[in-house]
Amino acid sequence: MEGKKAACTIILILFLFGLYAETTKLTSASYLIKMTISGTDQYAVSIRQVKNDGSLVPVEGSSLEIPMDSALKDRFAFLLSCNQYGAQFTYKLSWKALKHTTISGIYIPYTLVVKRASAVVATYAPGNDPTVIHESDPFTVKTKETGSGRTDYEICTVAIGFSEEASTALAGSYADTITLTLVTS
Amino acid sequence: MRRTHFLTLLLLLSLLPVSAKTTVETLSKKISAYKYEVSNLFADNQVKQFQFRLLDAFDQEKNSAVPFLLDSTDIGKTQTLCSYIISGNLMKCKVSIDFTPLKADSSYVEYQITVTPLSTKMGNSKFTSGSTIPIVHANGNTDYTFSYSSTEPSAQTATITDQKVTIPLSFSIACTLSPSLSGYPKDGVIDHWTREGTIAINVPVTKTDGSDNATAGTYQANMTFTITEGT
Numbered sequence: 001m002e003g004k005k006a007a008c009t010i011i012l013i014l015f016l017f018g019l020y021a022e023t024t025k026l027t028s029a030s031y032l033i034k035m036t037i038s039g040t041d042q043y044a045v046s047i048r049q050v051k052n053d054g055s056l057v058p059v060e061g062s063s064l065e066i067p068m069d070s071a072l073k074d075r076f077a078f079l080l081s082c083n084q085y086g087a088q089f090t091y092k093l094s095w096k097a098l099k100h101t102t103i104s105g106i107y108i109p110y111t112l113v114v115k116r117a118s119a120v121v122a123t124y125a126p127g128n129d130p131t132v133i134h135e136s137d138p139f140t141v142k143t144k145e146t147g148s149g150r151t152d153y154e155i156c157t158v159a160i161g162f163s164e165e166a167s168t169a170l171a172g173s174y175a176d177t178i179t180l181t182l183v184t185s
Numbered sequence: 186m187r188r189t190h191f192l193t194l195l196l197l198l199s200l201l202p203v204s205a206k207t208t209v210e211t212l213s214k215k216i217s218a219y220k221y222e223v224s225n226l227f228a229d230n231q232v233k234q235f236q237f238r239l240l241d242a243f244d245q246e247k248n249s250a251v252p253f254l255l256d257s258t259d260i261g262k263t264q265t266l267c268s269y270i271i272s273g274n275l276m277k278c279k280v281s282i283d284f285t286p287l288k289a290d291s292s293y294v295e296y297q298i299t300v301t302p303l304s305t306k307m308g309n310s311k312f313t314s315g316s317t318i319p320i321v322h323a324n325g326n327t328d329y330t331f332s333y334s335s336t337e338p339s340a341q342t343a344t345i346t347d348q349k350v351t352i353p354l355s356f357s358i359a360c361t362l363s364p365s366l367s368g369y370p371k372d373g374v375i376d377h378w379t380r381e382g383t384i385a386i387n388v389p390v391t392k393t394d395g396s397d398n399a400t401a402g403t404y405q406a407n408m409t410f411t412i413t414e415g416t
Binding site for chain 2: 031
């Protein structure tokens with residue numbers, strides 16, 4: 001009787017094994033492609049992360065992670081696209097400091113450089129007070145004068161660098177919000 | 186005196202591990218690699234398996250929950266959307282890639298897709314495409330000669346308007362043994378193969394009917410890979 005039970009069990013295992021092999025025959029995977037085209041008379045803003053090789057990677061939403069290294073390097077870009085040509089817009093950036101997400105009072109100031117395409121517009125030194133809002137000088141972007149205007153865009157790159165002290169800062173994650181504001185259009 | 190020196194030395198040695206102890210955080214990351222089993226070169230008792238990977242234009246593993254993002258700046262350009270890697274063993278496979286229209290509620294953006302398959306690669310260096318090698322069968326003394334060849338589909342371009350378009354990829358794999366051995370090779374492929382290819386996307390400024398393709402809105406499409414056994 002015991003021997004019969006053991007034999008049944010073995011057959012069941014072999015059966016399940018065969019069933020598993022059958023299920024590996026089909027594989028299906030689906031991916032979403034999403035495209036946003038801006039309106040007709042104003043800039044639409046999207047964010048792209050700058051990779052080490054300089055390429056721009058689209059970012060979903062408005063949150064991105066950057067590594068904590070001290071080098072002053074391009075971290076992300078505001079991609080300003082417009083369907084109207086010959087238009088001029090003025091923006092400014094505002095920011096504070098990278099604050100520890102769980103421990104209050106712990107922060108890391110940073111240097112911020114505003115670039116239009118690859119040209120430096122202005123460099124701002126780190127501040128010492130994490131409650132103070134830093135603001136860039138207004139800077140202007142302008143669409144092309146000719147062409148269809150449909151695909152015109154300007155890339156506004158933001159480079160961020162940390163002081164050497166950041167490498168000895170308290171472990172954890174830090175966050176800050178950088179805001180791009182339209183001043184005039 | 187010597188006893189005192191010995192005890193002092195012993196004491197210092199016992200303290201050494203304590204003083205050398207520092208707060209070290211170990212960061213570990215699990216890595217894994219898959220190796221297809223070659224327990225029987227004549228493919229009698231191996232498990233059939235497919236593996237599928239999709240990399241984005243920056244060669245990063247694409248999570249199907251994260252969409253490919255395009256915006257106005259992508260209009261009028263042809264650029265790499267992704268590359269695929271399909272690997273398997275034993276069986277032949279065919280692939281179809283479905284593209285649904287890039288649609289908003291009542292409108293769509295026309296786009297073109299170009300799928301470019303690359304050459305099939307064999308995972309085992311013993312079995313390179315077109316080569317012939319001797320194999321000694323475990324159950325006999327005969328030397329068998331293995332030869333392998335594959336044919337890949339050429340690049341295909343499709344324009345997706347307001348209807349779903351399927352791009353089929355029919356691969357052909359031929360595998361022979363000489364002298365012939367009844368029943369072998371099973372399903373044509375003995376060891377693990379890899380097939381790669383790239384997918385490029387272009388969103389033209391105007392549609393094929395001449396109307397404006399860059400109409401404001403947010404559009405979504407699906408790209409679905411289906412891999413089935415067979416040719």
